Structures are given as structure tokens and as C-alpha cells.
Amino acid sequence: MRGLPQRLINTPDIEIWPAGLLKAHGNHDARAIARARHVLRRKRDGRYLAADLPEGLLPLVWQLRQEPGLNAALEAMASDVMHRRAGLEHVRTLPLxxxxxxxxxxxxxxxxxxxxxxxxxxxxxxxxxxxxxxxxxxxxxxxxxxxxxxxxxxxxxxxxxxxxxxxxxxxxxxxxxxxxxxxxxxxxxxxxxxxxxxxxxxxxxxxxxxxxxxxxxxxxxxxxxxxxxxxxxxxxxxxxxxxxxxxxxxxxxxxxxxxxxxxxxxxxxxxx
Ligand SMILES: [Zn+2]
Missing domain, CATH: 3.30.1380.10 (Muramoyl-pentapeptide Carboxypeptidase; domain 2)
Known part of the structure; x- marks a missing residue:
């Protein structure tokens, strides 16, 4: 993913940020974000939910698995990687x-x-x-x-x-x-x-x-x-x-x- 223009991947509940554009909120977050490619962020309050690390997803909140919209966000993150490898730039809109x-x-x-x-x-x-x-x-x-x-x-x-x-x-x-x-x-x-x-x-x-x-x-x-x-x-x-x-x-x-x-x-x- 290095070298590609940076994107904010958007889903109804969660935004997926390029980690390099986020500021850490604490020591624990800082260590994770420094190594992460993406950070999942709850749209409603901006809370960092998880760091996407080379070895897998690191939760930054308790009970990440119960977070509304998590699966949609993980799917969007995976398909974004595929789309970008294929050079697709199409923009869709989210449901209302x-x-x-x-x-x-x-x-x-x-x-x-x-x-x-x-x-x-x-x-x-x-x-x-x-x-x-x-x-x-x-x-x-x-x-x-x-x-x-x-x-x-x-x-x-x-x-x-x-x-x-x-x-x-x-x-x-x-x-x-x-x-x-x-x-x-x-x-x-x-x-x-x-x-x-x-x-x-x-x-x-x-x-x-x-x-x-x-x-x-x-x-x-x-x-x-x-x-x-x-x-x-x-x-x-x-x-x-x-x-x-x-x-x-x-x-x-x-x-x-x-x-x-x-x-x-x-x-x-x-x-x-
Ligand atoms: Zn305006």
C-alpha cells in the first residue's frame, strides 16, 4: 500500500483512516498507530476502535467484536485494497x-x-x-x-x-x-x-x-x-x-x- 495516494475509507458507522494522518490519544494508542497501516475510527464520537497491523487487527476498545458496523468496515477495508491494486477509482455513495x-x-x-x-x-x-x-x-x-x-x-x-x-x-x-x-x-x-x-x-x-x-x-x-x-x-x-x-x-x-x-x-x- 505504500506510495499510493491516501484515502479515507467510509462506511455507515466506521471510518478507516491512514494511520499516518492520525494523532495518538495515549501511549498505548501511539505504539499501535506507529505500526499500523489503517486505524478504524467510530464516526459518532471519533473513538479509535482498532489498529490494522501487519500481523492482524489490534483492538483499541473492549469488546471490539460487538462494535456496530465492524464487519462492514473490515469488508470495505479489504475491498479497498483490491480495488486499488486493480486501479479502480470509482466512488459510490453510502445508504441513507x-x-x-x-x-x-x-x-x-x-x-x-x-x-x-x-x-x-x-x-x-x-x-x-x-x-x-x-x-x-x-x-x-x-x-x-x-x-x-x-x-x-x-x-x-x-x-x-x-x-x-x-x-x-x-x-x-x-x-x-x-x-x-x-x-x-x-x-x-x-x-x-x-x-x-x-x-x-x-x-x-x-x-x-x-x-x-x-x-x-x-x-x-x-x-x-x-x-x-x-x-x-x-x-x-x-x-x-x-x-x-x-x-x-x-x-x-x-x-x-x-x-x-x-x-x-x-x-x-x-x-x-
Ligand atoms: Zn461550506
Whole structure:
């Protein structure tokens, strides 16, 4: 596996990380992770579940065998190895059942929300490409097509003397559900939260095709980004790389103006 581009293998309950991109949480984890190829990580809380070592799987939690979704994760890890040896790059999406269940539990009426906003549920891809690091030195994960286009676009901007920085790329359903669940636990109503946060499952970031972009010296995700040279450059050139601004002023979804949020929709031709 050495030398191949790094991937995040995604399953409904568990993510499989390249071990080299993870920080250890303790001495025991550190020794295991240093020798591991992959680390299995619970999506719901980020807990490290097991290290994939050359000699086999090392549990990092008690009762690993009872972990929901473990078999699916092990199968995905094995088939990823086979696919990559065969040079397959196809991206599939994961099923939405679990998301429906959790939105029900939260009391979020997804059909009503979809009708009101014109947004639809966004499935997660079954793997994501490593697209470098974001502003905060966290690994940036994107859909393979978006990762390539982002690299080209960043280079193109650089040639024009413009520095584009990734603020945030792929985000899982679990991540967005976690924000929602914590706010519910603090006593906020569903409607109060929806005024500020997109409903879990409806964010373009779940697809790995969307990216929040910044430039050094500017605060992240602020409307003031529209006054930067980086934004002017994006307005002029992002389309050439297949990126589009999803939420311009007065967009039909009722989402606030987000000059920093761009999604890759492709259109063939320009991304070589
Ligand atoms: Zn965004």
C-alpha cells in the first residue's frame, strides 16, 4: 500500500483512516498507530476502535467484536485494497437509512424541511481522497474529482499570485448530527438550531464535493471574504475548474450568502 495516494475509507458507522494522518490519544494508542497501516475510527464520537497491523487487527476498545458496523468496515477495508491494486477509482455513495432514523429521533421533519428549503439529502461517498491540509493543519478530505480540481485551482490561483486556503471540506452526517444533538441537549429547539445550522444530512459538505475557501489573514467563513482578491479571483476563474458558488445572495434555498462556499460540479473539458 505504500506510495499510493491516501484515502479515507467510509462506511455507515466506521471510518478507516491512514494511520499516518492520525494523532495518538495515549501511549498505548501511539505504539499501535506507529505500526499500523489503517486505524478504524467510530464516526459518532471519533473513538479509535482498532489498529490494522501487519500481523492482524489490534483492538483499541473492549469488546471490539460487538462494535456496530465492524464487519462492514473490515469488508470495505479489504475491498479497498483490491480495488486499488486493480486501479479502480470509482466512488459510490453510502445508504441513507441510518440518517433517516436519527433525524426522526431528533424530531426533524425531513420532508417538510426539504420542501421548505428545496434542499435534498446528500449521501456520503464510500471513500474520500486526501487533498492536503486545511488552514488548521487538519487533513482535508474531498471527493476524488473535487480533490483533483481543487489542486489544479489552487495552483492556477498561485500562478496569479493568489493564495487559496481550504477551511473545511468533507463533513460526515455524524459530525453535523453531533452539533445538532449537543444544541438540543442544551435546550435549543429544532427551529432555533435550523436558523443557524443546515439540517444534518442536507449539507453539500457531506458529498465531499463542497469546500469552504479562505485566504491568509481573513477570518474563516465571514461575508467580508467577498472583498478579498481571492474572492475576485474565484469569481473570475473557479468555473474553469468546475467550482461554483452554491449560496450566492438571495439564493432560492433561504441560506445566508456564503461567498466562501464552493462546490465542484464539473463540466468535463477544463480539468485535465
Ligand atoms: Zn461550506
Amino acid at each position: 437509512e441510518r440518517l433517516h432514523e436519527r433525524l426522526d429521533l431528533l424530531g426533524l421533519m425531513e420532508d417538510a424541511y426539504a420542501t421548505r428549503t428545496g434542499l435534498s439529502l446528500v449521501a456520503e461517498p464510500d471513500w474520500l481522497a486526501f487533498a492536503g491540509f486545511d488552514r488548521y493543519r487538519r487533513p482535508l478530505w474531498l471527493h476524488n474529482d473535487a480533490a483533483r480540481a481543487w489542486a489544479h485551482m489552487r495552483d492556477g490561483a498561485m500562478r496569479d499570485g493568489v493564495l487559496l486556503e481550504a477551511i473545511s471540506g468533507y463533513r460526515s452526517h455524524d459530525y453535523q448530527l453531533g452539533i445538532f444533538e449537543r444544541k438540543r441537549a442544551r435546550g435549543l429547539s429544532v427551529d432555533e438550531i435550523l436558523n443557524v445550522n443546515a439540517a444534518p444530512g442536507f449539507s453539500e459538505h457531506h458529498s465531499g464535493l463542497a469546500l469552504d475557501i479562505g485566504t491568509p489573514g481573513e477570518p474563516p467563513a465571514e461575508e467580508s471574504f467577498e472583498h478579498t482578491g481571492a474572492f475576485a479571483w474565484l469569481r473570475a476563474h473557479a468555473n474553469e475548474y468546475g467550482f461554483h458558488m452554491s449560496y450566492p445572495r438571495e439564493n432560492p434555498y433561504g441560506i445566508v450568502y456564503e461567498p466562501w462556499h464552493w462546490a465542484w460540479r464539473g463540466h468535463g473539458a477544463t480539468v485535465a
